[in-house]
Amino acid sequence: MINKDYILRLVEKFGRYLAIILQLRQYNRYEEALIYIDDLLLKTTGFTSRFINSLSEEMLLKTFSPLGTLNVEACLWTALLLKAEGEIYEDQQNTDESYYRYLKALHLMLAALLHEPVAADTDFYATASELLTRLADYELPVATQSLLFAYYEYSGQYAKAEDTLFEMLETGGADQNTIERGAAFYRRLLARSESDLAAGNFSREEAEEGLAQMKRKEQR
Secondary structure (H helix, E strand, O other): OHHHHHHHHHHHHHHHHHHHHHHHHHHHOHHHHHHHHHHHHHHHHHOOHHHHHHHHHHHHHHHHOOOOOOOHHHHHHHHHHHHHHHHHHHHOOHHHHHHHHHHHHHHHHHHHHHHHHOOOHHHHHHHHHHHHHHOOOOOOOOHHHHHHHHHHHHOOOHHHHHHHHHHHHOOOOOOOOHHHHHHHHHHHHHHOOOOHHHHHOOOOOHHHHHHHHHHHHHHO
């Protein structure tokens, strides 16, 4: 887990920059806000907004892993700044541009939190939830669903993890890898206590039924 003091300093720095962006938005100074974000991205990641937005989510993660290890700080910076860009475009009723930025932001945020978890009381988890709310009307790509599935299990949201699993099976055509991940998920849940499952809005009976469903799918 990332050192909490380091994260708090990072959050404080993020907060100062995001406050400036918000103030520019409030005065409808959208172009100035976008230029400011572009400068911040270049300063913190070495890449411009245009370059970052030209890459797929998976290519972004590879770009932020130059030595094979994910640069979590770059992921978090980029996720927050892409979210800020998305809000600017949403202010301007440009939903296409806002969608793509929210999606990239969510993908990077989930990848960062799964790769190196931070303290649960930081704002990053709230940011992930807000991005999910903004994207609620859209079907997420399978790669993002895969991260979300892992994220929900990690954060103890077992019912949501199951919902995401079945979305993955529907979107991806029930491929063998997803079925195997599903079966492993239910086996892990069966090893948990009743109270833990209940906290995740789940039950042992549901886990047993889910595992049986995965086994039936494996046999097809």
